[in-house]
Amino acid sequence: MYSELIKELVMKNTPEIPDELHGNAAIEFAKSHLIEIRTDPSLWTIEYENPTSGEKWVMDYPQGELQGGGPPRLRRIDSSQQS
Numbered sequence: 001m002y003s004e005l006i007k008e009l010v011m012k013n014t015p016e017i018p019d020e021l022h023g024n025a026a027i028e029f030a031k032s033h034l035i036e037i038r039t040d041p042s043l044w045t046i047e048y049e050n051p052t053s054g055e056k057w058v059m060d061y062p063q064g065e066l067q068g069g070g071p072p073r074l075r076r077i078d079s080s081q082q083s
Contacts, residue, residue: 019076026074030059048074 021029030036034048034057044064048057056077063070 021074023071026059026072030057030074 035051037049038047044061046059059072059074
């Protein structure tokens with residue numbers, strides 16, 4: 001249901017897409033709307049870019065104590081944090 005909401009917001013091209021997504025919603029959004037630009041296996045992070053808006057996103061696994069790092073988290077990177 002949550003992923004359907006995200007798809008609807010993207011289709012409408014609205015700015016209401018959350019700055020942070022978790023679990024399957026994070027994976028689905030990254031696969032459907034972002035391009036992978038860099039992977040850092042030592043930090044367990046993947047950097048993405050939205051080809052339409054140029055926004056940068058990062059996927060990480062903040063619950064390292066869980067099997068496989070737990071569910072992924074996808075965060076929009078503030079333009080002031082971009083290198």
